[in-house]
Amino acid sequence: MSNTGGGHKASAEAIKAAFQETYGDKYEITIVDLWKEHTPVPFNAMPDTYSFLVRNAILWRITYQFTNPKLVHVPYLSAVSALVSRHVSKALDEYNPDLVVSVHPLMQHIPIKVLRDRIRAGASKPVNFATVVTDFTTCHNTWFCPGATRCFVPTDYCRDLAISNEMDPRQIIMHGLPIRPAFSRRLPPKPRLRKQLGMDPGLPAVLLVGGGEGMGALEETVAQLDGRLGDKCQVVVICGRNQKLQDRLRARPAGAGHPLLHVRGFVDNIHEWMGACDAIITKAGPGTIAEALIAGLPILLNGNVPCQEEGNIPYVVDNRVGAFETRPDRIAAIMDSWLLKGSRAWFADMGKRARALGRPEAVYRIVDDLAALTEEPYFDFGPATAALIGPDGAKKKKSWRPHKHPHGHPHGNGPMLAAAPA
Structure with a gap:
């Protein structure tokens, strides 16, 4: 992996957790930041470069759009490969x-x-x-390489983009x-869960998430929620x-006329x-x-x-x-209308639609298919097809049988390398 945004690492950890929950210690899963840990300077600085670029929207947009066409990124990645392939090969030897x-x-x-x-x-x-693929809708074309054995996508949009x-x-x-x-497990009723977390069981509650680095105009949003919702929320x-x-948030005024404020840092029970x-x-x-969809929460982006992430906005709306x-x-005005002044039936319907879109079973289905891929090499697509090509470029007969159960349960126990950014 590569430490370019917390979403990639979260996906890798979700896959690892689902493997362990489903198959116990049958598989050894190693999460690796290949860019940072197994490439030379300057390529090992990619996580820091990404963090800089996304904080400079114009630079990031130029970089993203310039590298998106296949005519650009394929030759670019081929050139990079010539410089890092020896290091990546050593990593594959190691794992x-x-x-x-x-x-x-x-x-x-x-x-x-x-x-x-x-x-x-x-x-x-x-x-x-x-x-x-860990993007919902708008995806960079580098996600999709015909040389992969399988590509798991979350939406029809991503599927169409892969085909294109x-x-x-x-x-x-x-x-x-x-x-x-954890999102697939049943939780206690909301009032009891609120008591366990130190919340008021009866007050409407809004969750404001700033991401791993606490990015976003959180402080001003809290101030506006304070002024608009008062102590009714x-x-x-x-x-x-x-x-x-x-x-700073913990130092804000509290008590009568102010919302009950619960401030947390990085949490593992989101x-x-x-x-x-x-x-x-x-x-x-x-x-x-x-x-949020799995939890049935109405979402204010x-x-x-x-x-x-731009395509995720119309997906929600x-x-x-x-x-x-x-x-x-x-x-703050929207939250006021959702939680306090709007139609409760309309708000409840929004939550029901969210829950209907949620896919808590997805990680388990992905894991079952990945487990099947560890059984034996596939020769329809993917890098294993290289075994059928001799030094002279002529095709050889394969000595392995193609796997006949792409959704079956595995019986192997070899290591799996999750190569992605954290």
Whole structure:
């Protein structure tokens, strides 16, 4: 993986957790940041470069759009591959995986090429390569490499985009986004859950999420919610790693006339906080949206990373499970109408539509299919096909049988390498 945004790492960890829950210790799953840990300077600085670019929207938009066409990114990644392939090959030697899984858009073309070269040269056994797309709608074209064995996509939009990038429909499997298994478990009734979390069991509650770094205009939004909702509501703020923001929010006025404020930093029980609240305010990250849908929460989107998260906004709005607004005063007004002044039946219907779109089973279906891919190499697509090509370029007879149960349960126990950004 590569540490370019928390969503990729969360997806990898969700897949690992579902493997462990379903198959126990039958599989060894290793999550690796290939860019940071196994490429030379300057490529190992990619996570820091990404963080800089997304904070400079114009630069990020130019970079994203310039590299999106196949005519640009294919030769670019081929050139990069020539510089990093030796290092990536060493990593594959170290981990010796039975399956490589990518959850990052820049981790298809290079590792697939390295795998093919190793297999053709006899330096590696034939193995499969799977891509798990972790964007909802707007996807960079580098997600889709015809050289992958399988590509798991969350939506019809992503499936169509994969086909437009010359992937065969037989390579593409649509289950949904891989969300941590905790979201598939039944929670206590909302009043009891609120008491467990130290909340008021009877007050309407809004969840305000700032992401891992506490990004977004959280402080101003809290101030506007305070002025608009008063003490008729409680507000849960997840600040991520932003300790200064936590301190400032905890210093805000409290008591009569002010919302009951619950301030938290980085949490590992976000499923419980979502289950305890009535609505969520968050940026348009695909993982948080998917989690909120499973929880049946109406979603108010308050921002987005340019390009790759833009398509998530109409997905939420057009499916009538939420709204989009960036101005803190308007955000507070919308929350006022949702929680206090609007039709309760209309608000409840929005939550029902959200829950209907949620796919809590997706991660388990993905894991079952990945487990099947560890059984033996597939020779219809993917890097294992390189084993059928001799040094002279002529096709050889395969000595393995193609797997006949793509959705079956495995009996193997080899290691799996999750190659993606954290």
